[in-house]
Amino acid sequence: MPFVKCSVDGCNNKLQPALKPDLRDRETWVYPECDRCLQPVCEKHSTEIDGQMICDRCRREIEARLPRQELIELGIERLFPPG
Numbered sequence: 001m002p003f004v005k006c007s008v009d010g011c012n013n014k015l016q017p018a019l020k021p022d023l024r025d026r027e028t029w030v031y032p033e034c035d036r037c038l039q040p041v042c043e044k045h046s047t048e049i050d051g052q053m054i055c056d057r058c059r060r061e062i063e064a065r066l067p068r069q070e071l072i073e074l075g076i077e078r079l080f081p082p083g
């Protein structure tokens with residue numbers, strides 16, 4: 001059984017299951033994942049935005065696309081204080 005890994009920026013961190021509904025059946029285990037691209041993502045490479053887990057990859061996409069005002073509204077702005 002291969003490990004579930006974070007793949008953001010070549011990270012390769014092995015992920016710990018967030019939930020194990022059935023301890024003996026790994027198929028049922030739930031890993032932290034990005035709510036946007038649904039890829040497994042480690043804590044280091046995920047950010048909670050607007051109640052959703054967003055991986056760094058998607059966060060960069062969102063940032064590149066949205067005007068600054070919308071970033072502020074989403075709460076992304078505060079993650080990047082000026083300076």
Ligand SMILES: [Zn+2]
Pocket residue numbers: 034035036037038039054055056057058059
């Ligand atoms: Zn993502």
Ligand SMILES: [Zn+2]
Pocket residue numbers: 006007008011012013041042043044045
């Ligand atoms: Zn990672």
